[in-house]
Amino acid sequence: MRPDPVPPTRTGLPGPGGDGPHAQRDALVESRALRASVAERDNVLDKVKQLALSPDGLHATTKDVAAYFEVGETVIRALVHDHRSELTSNGYRTLSGDELSCFKQLCGITSRSRSIGVFSRRAVLNTAMLLRDSIVARQVRTYLLNAEEKQHATPVDNLFHRLAEWVDERITEAVARQLATHTVTDMGHADMTRIAEETVRTAIDRTIVPVLNIAVRNDGEQRTRIEALDDEVTRLKRILREREAAGSMNALDAMNPRQFEQHIAWLCRRDGCDQVTVTGGHGDTGADILAYTPDGRRLVVQCKARTPAATITSGDVQQFIGMAKLDYKADVALLVATCPFTRDALLLAARHDMTAVHRGLLEAWNNGAKLHVLQG
Structure with missing residues (x-):
């Protein structure tokens, strides 16, 4: 028997789509x-x-x-x-x-x-x-x-209010003990003041100082947790942006090169690739993404975020093939672009067993189709 539905809730936990x-x-x-x-x-x-x-x-x-x-x-x-x-x-x-x-x-x-x-x-x-x-x-x-x-x-008890009451009780008890062994006339104002000061000092040493130490430690732990949650929120926002981009070539065209690399990495993960790492940046020798296909083959990806009016030439393909095969020993090489490939570039890619993910193929992949080369 399927359980009854439960009512919705609002909570402080962050999520990629608001607080619903x-x-x-x-x-x-x-x-x-x-x-x-x-x-x-x-x-x-x-x-x-x-x-x-x-x-x-x-x-x-x-x-x-x-x-x-x-x-x-x-x-x-x-x-x-x-x-x-x-x-x-x-x-x-x-x-x-x-x-x-x-x-x-x-x-x-x-x-x-x-x-x-x-x-x-x-x-x-x-x-x-x-x-x-x-x-x-x-x-x-x-x-x-x-x-x-x-x-x-759940409301938090007023700790310091209860602590003040506890100190008052200790002072009363200390004075009562003194009165039990001295007459009121024997105890001067100075004696009463000394008893109160000693009692308060003891209370501070035994309770307030430890409480403050715990508060300081908890504050540091809370700050660490908040920082970790901030990192999670940032990551979740990126995931949301990637999912919103799925199925939208306009969103891909609006991405900068780094965002485009991150999105292609997400498509690889979506299709079951493992150990997906974005390496794009200076000194990457053309490899923007490194990963392994679902059946364990080494995958190397280069991403080209260009305007739809641009083209990928045979020179672009030749540079990538050399890098992927020689430097990274790639089993699967993908050159992914937001623009078309020239005819010579497509022929060169086919001769060297490199997959040219041109704009049309990228659109289909982004819309949910899987790349056959990743499935083995």
Whole structure:
């Protein structure tokens, strides 16, 4: 039974599309730092639906997780492949050997598989913050953001007001002790003043100074977190700009060379390329992007952000071929341009097994088509 929808929320978490609920959920998907900040709140899983755990009460199998999020097991396996490091840090494990045998016996699993992936509750929550196309995952993220909002809305006790009351009580107790051993006439004004000063000094040493030290330390930690969140906001804005540019050649034409390189890198990542690095700049000898195709071949890309009226000549192609093949040992070489190639340039590229991504092909790629050369 599909869980009931949950109401939208407003929260302080930044997102690429403002502060609406959809943008906030997307921010969790995009930002590892934001996911880490709420990774402990796995109790929200039970607010959406019941999570089936193995008999040890601690782990869920890939099948259990897929059933919880109402997706196929292949979706969960692909997610683990893409985010194994993060999921492992949150409790995902691969069981094998004796450990696997014990787990199979405990759970009554008859499969002959040599390894089984298991998720802690925290790893399941991590999965909810990464799955895009799951209604259940989106609802978990909404509940998570609701919890974040409530936590920030909780008023903070007036610590210093309570501390002043505590000091008053200590002074009263100290004076009472003195009165118990002296008559009022024996205690002069100076004695009363000394008792009060000693009590206040003790209170400051034992409470106020440590509190101030903690406040100073927390201020530094808060500043560090704010700086990290600022970096995340900047990165998310760049991602938003890249996605807005998808399908729009006018947006590509308006980009400067650096922005164009970043966008082509995003297209490579979108199509499954790994270790995508933008190297453009002085001294790059023509290689603007280095990466590996989904099947592991070395990819070298040069980007040419030129006006549609310009052309890529055979000279441009010849320089790139020499650099890609000799300097970088490229298995796949792409010369991507916002303008057409001359006929000679296209022929030269074909002879040397280089892919000429001319304006027409770039438009199709930007609109969602995949480059066949990247798929192997």
